[in-house]
Amino acid sequence: MSELRIRMYNVGFGDCFLLTLPDDKTILVDCGFHNNAPGDYSAKELVAQVIADVVALTGKKWIDVVIATHRHRDHVFAFNDPQWDEVQFGEVWFPWVDNPKSAEATKLWRKHHAFTMHLAAAVPSLPIAPEKREEIEFLLWNAGIDERGAPALGFNAWSNEDALEKLRRRAKKRRYLPRTRKVPETFEPEALPGVTVHVLGPSRNPSEIVEEEPPDPQTFKRLALNAGGENAWLAEPPFPPVWRAPPDDERVITAADEARIESLARQADALFAAEFVDHMINSTSLLLVLDIGKARLLLPGDAEWGTWKRLVPGGAHADACKELLETASFFKVGHHGSHNATPEDLVKMLGKSVPAMISTKSGKGNFRKGIPLPKLLEALGARAVRSDKPPEKLPKGFKRGPGGHFIDLTMKC
Amino acid sequence: MRKSPQDIRPERRALKIFAFDPMVARAGDHRVTIDVPYSKMQWRPKGFRDDRIEVIDYDGANNTYYTAIQLDDAQIAMQDGVEPAEADPQFHQQMVYAVAARVLENFDRALGRRVRFWGNERLRLFPHAFEGRNAFFDPGTNSVLFGYFRADEDDAGANLPGQLVFTCLSHDIVAHEVTHAVLDRLHRHFREPTNPHVPALHEAFADIVAMLQRFTFPEVVRRVMSDTRGDLLRRSPLLEIGAQFGAAVGLGEALRTVGQAPDPTLIARTREPHRLGRVLVAAVYEGFVRAFERRTKDLIAIATGGSGRLPEGDLHPDLVARLASEGAKTAQLVLTMVIRATDYLPPVDPTFSDFLRAMVTADYELHRADEIRLRASMIEAFRIHGIRPEAVGSLSVESLLLDPRDPADSPNELLAKCVGELLHLGMRDMKRSTMAEKEEKRFLRPAPPKVESSADFIKQQHVELVREEDDKQGDIDEPDEDWADIGKQLGLWAKTEGTRAKLGLDEKRPVQITGFHPVHRIAAGGELLVEMVAHLVQAGAPDDELGGLAFSAGATIVAGIDGRLRYVISKPFSKERRARVSEWVRAFERDRNPGFRELRPGDTLREAFSSRAMDGRRWR
Numbered sequence A: 001m002s003e004l005r006i007r008m009y010n011v012g013f014g015d016c017f018l019l020t021l022p023d024d025k026t027i028l029v030d031c032g033f034h035n036n037a038p039g040d041y042s043a044k045e046l047v048a049q050v051i052a053d054v055v056a057l058t059g060k061k062w063i064d065v066v067i068a069t070h071r072h073r074d075h076v077f078a079f080n081d082p083q084w085d086e087v088q089f090g091e092v093w094f095p096w097v098d099n100p101k102s103a104e105a106t107k108l109w110r111k112h113h114a115f116t117m118h119l120a121a122a123v124p125s126l127p128i129a130p131e132k133r134e135e136i137e138f139l140l141w142n143a144g145i146d147e148r149g150a151p152a153l154g155f156n157a158w159s160n161e162d163a164l165e166k167l168r169r170r171a172k173k174r175r176y177l178p179r180t181r182k183v184p185e186t187f188e189p190e191a192l193p194g195v196t197v198h199v200l201g202p203s204r205n206p207s208e209i210v211e212e213e214p215p216d217p218q219t220f221k222r223l224a225l226n227a228g229g230e231n232a233w234l235a236e237p238p239f240p241p242v243w244r245a246p247p248d249d250e251r252v253i254t255a256a257d258e259a260r261i262e263s264l265a266r267q268a269d270a271l272f273a274a275e276f277v278d279h280m281i282n283s284t285s286l287l288l289v290l291d292i293g294k295a296r297l298l299l300p301g302d303a304e305w306g307t308w309k310r311l312v313p314g315g316a317h318a319d320a321c322k323e324l325l326e327t328a329s330f331f332k333v334g335h336h337g338s339h340n341a342t343p344e345d346l347v348k349m350l351g352k353s354v355p356a357m358i359s360t361k362s363g364k365g366n367f368r369k370g371i372p373l374p375k376l377l378e379a380l381g382a383r384a385v386r387s388d389k390p391p392e393k394l395p396k397g398f399k400r401g402p403g404g405h406f407i408d409l410t411m412k413c
Numbered sequence B: 001m002r003k004s005p006q007d008i009r010p011e012r013r014a015l016k017i018f019a020f021d022p023m024v025a026r027a028g029d030h031r032v033t034i035d036v037p038y039s040k041m042q043w044r045p046k047g048f049r050d051d052r053i054e055v056i057d058y059d060g061a062n063n064t065y066y067t068a069i070q071l072d073d074a075q076i077a078m079q080d081g082v083e084p085a086e087a088d089p090q091f092h093q094q095m096v097y098a099v100a101a102r103v104l105e106n107f108d109r110a111l112g113r114r115v116r117f118w119g120n121e122r123l124r125l126f127p128h129a130f131e132g133r134n135a136f137f138d139p140g141t142n143s144v145l146f147g148y149f150r151a152d153e154d155d156a157g158a159n160l161p162g163q164l165v166f167t168c169l170s171h172d173i174v175a176h177e178v179t180h181a182v183l184d185r186l187h188r189h190f191r192e193p194t195n196p197h198v199p200a201l202h203e204a205f206a207d208i209v210a211m212l213q214r215f216t217f218p219e220v221v222r223r224v225m226s227d228t229r230g231d232l233l234r235r236s237p238l239l240e241i242g243a244q245f246g247a248a249v250g251l252g253e254a255l256r257t258v259g260q261a262p263d264p265t266l267i268a269r270t271r272e273p274h275r276l277g278r279v280l281v282a283a284v285y286e287g288f289v290r291a292f293e294r295r296t297k298d299l300i301a302i303a304t305g306g307s308g309r310l311p312e313g314d315l316h317p318d319l320v321a322r323l324a325s326e327g328a329k330t331a332q333l334v335l336t337m338v339i340r341a342t343d344y345l346p347p348v349d350p351t352f353s354d355f356l357r358a359m360v361t362a363d364y365e366l367h368r369a370d371e372i373r374l375r376a377s378m379i380e381a382f383r384i385h386g387i388r389p390e391a392v393g394s395l396s397v398e399s400l401l402l403d404p405r406d407p408a409d410s411p412n413e414l415l416a417k418c419v420g421e422l423l424h425l426g427m428r429d430m431k432r433s434t435m436a437e438k439e440e441k442r443f444l445r446p447a448p449p450k451v452e453s454s455a456d457f458i459k460q461q462h463v464e465l466v467r468e469e470d471d472k473q474g475d476i477d478e479p480d481e482d483w484a485d486i487g488k489q490l491g492l493w494a495k496t497e498g499t500r501a502k503l504g505l506d507e508k509r510p511v512q513i514t515g516f517h518p519v520h521r522i523a524a525g526g527e528l529l530v531e532m533v534a535h536l537v538q539a540g541a542p543d544d545e546l547g548g549l550a551f552s553a554g555a556t557i558v559a560g561i562d563g564r565l566r567y568v569i570s571k572p573f574s575k576e577r578r579a580r581v582s583e584w585v586r587a588f589e590r591d592r593n594p595g596f597r598e599l600r601p602g603d604t605l606r607e608a609f610s611s612r613a614m615d616g617r618r619w620r
């Protein structure tokens, strides 16, 4: 009987999974974690460990398929590590939006890039509460921005483009998925004989990716205005000075009314804006089902509700995806166990007997949004194992690695 | 006729505006001159005002005032205001004033009374309040704030990338926002989105008023009537006009479906308020077109020698003029019907069905005969759009009329007194409005606090509603003593034993009088009768089981001078209605949030469907 192994590295708030197939083919799904919530590894240690594990298995510095589910730092930033320079990849799979040659993708990112950069520029001088600031900075860091006042940097400097570019260069073949609007889109990669891949997300339709209501493009300007100082240039009245009334002329509304109008004019929610960028990047996440022999692995990256709602009952592609979801034999829990990456309907479809892995790290701070959510953990049941606090006695099929730095799940396939 | 040499007060004031949004109709001439009731202006460099509207060109993004236009200046008045120009902020001020004055006039005319704001406050208009692609009403300061923005670099549409676009230069946006303000004044509990029809109704109502108002500009209708002559035979040219108008407000698609057998099942399947709102707009528009066709059938027959087939080439200008004038008249009739319906709506939790019945009743009370069968056209148009009246036996006009009370119902002295005093006050108010120079007593509300977030803004508006429950502010929120007195007496009447039960309300809970007005009707014998309409609300506190929404009850009553109730339109605290609210909240939550997190969807729901948020999506 052939077996498949899934190794979850305890990276903290992030994802890094190494899959070993019966024919010793290897698949690496993501490699990163959030700086504010690391696990057992530094980036360097993590990469060294992954490479060592691959070499121990195959004797070669070669990984057959690398999947970069989406460009959040907690999923890709360790791909920057120079140790990768000695490793070759057969194929690298990205969501279609990370194809640098796609005009649609470029258009999509350009908007968010400008927006995020201005947001980042305004944040340091915004008059906001420390918890809020922490939350915003957490999100912006993940989007790949930690230089203060970053707008001067070019398009390529943001959102972890450097890590993606490294991956692209190391790969023999690159795939940008899905290629069509068909859901699911199915293919059999040459690099993994006998494996069938079903692509369920992201949506190939750019408007479904930014399906959430974006903050209007003026938000960042208002943020910059509130921050004042050097950003004041952003405020350019729509009419030349000749039209202005003398400022000290008689009032027609009270000072309080004026302040009210001003606050309405300048009201802009920096956290909302940062969350929007965060959701948008999550919505670009690959959502894959891998058929490996009899095993069916559900790997949703950090796909959020916008991607899921097309697939679960009531969604446009629910019928086409029903069987794939219901018969999954493994589930990588999305987005570290957040509230909107795992629909209730999905959990019902999977059932409690399906083994699941949650790569996460709980802790204090608003920015964590209570991740992983207790209600979700409860619903997933005892076969769901979390990386930061695995149970003393692991469920059947799971095994702790040395020092508990990773957990393996072995399953028949 | 003038009575003396000093008698030089004009009746109307002519002002130039853009009839089509310069954003949409960049090419071609879209300037028209419209007229509004004349009232004298008070001018300061930072703003101007008449007795009901105040235009303040304060730019909150830049802390700057743009100098106010002097509409009473002889040189400006002589040329019907300054020339329309996008780069001239004073033209923008002139345009928001003119369009808003016209909307208020339409309400005055339709309602047969003067729309007055709380404490005779003025409606404030800020044509360049902020930078952003939206415009919205702020109940806190009784202001409409218009945004301006630079056209999207990637996706400029008809505009040049980076070009400044002004929402205040769109007739539809101005009319739409002012209508929101007036509807909020008439029914402030419509802020609470207790069912998807509530926000949809607010939006659709604002769209309908904006659209029909534009149809009342003969200059515009004539031009388009002439341009679209080819459609005259197959369908009315009003369809095409509607589609063109619709494009400006993002309704193009909805209106194009008129006459094309729309999908009547859509309404049952959808909960999304924007889509729902479009269905309502399309239904009213369909009814309007049908009425117009009935009205012009003879005209077409005469013009074509009975064949109904028009000759090739341009239409005869006389025919165009006649068609345009019939179109404008029909629009005015429908506008009146739609606006008057607000008097007959329940004060909380309205549905499209309530709106249809209110429209039919309002029209019936005013035009018993209905020569152009407007009511039947409307009912039919609603039917084919799938809007079904609830709790009625058939679709005849008679069964759609709101249920009149038993005439044997005993008259109530207190109520009779209220009606009597109200009529008296209404008369005085009408008189005052014809002598607008005389300054009325005005009250100023302290400005609400600054707004830090979108949630803040919404919360403030809902706190006002909930505050009614504790009864601390008395029976009515109105500073003007004359008005407040009647309100108090109505409150007393509501408290008398058995009254609340009779109105379908809870005998134990306090009642707020949220509005009361004189209302006119033509009796069967043809004589004009004046009665009173009043809105009574029992406001609920935010309810945890409903995700934080407030569940309120209310009744609209129409009472005669004899103290008899003629209509009671009631939304009681019923289990069924509560279950419906709860189902809607749960569905909303399911749609937004797939589970595993405890939320108060009520807050999100209010934010998502506030008129500001709805408009933000709309004008985007």
Ligand SMILES: [Zn+2]
Pocket (backbone or CB within 6 Å): B176, B180, B202, B203, B206, B611, B614, B615
């Ligand atoms: Zn609106």
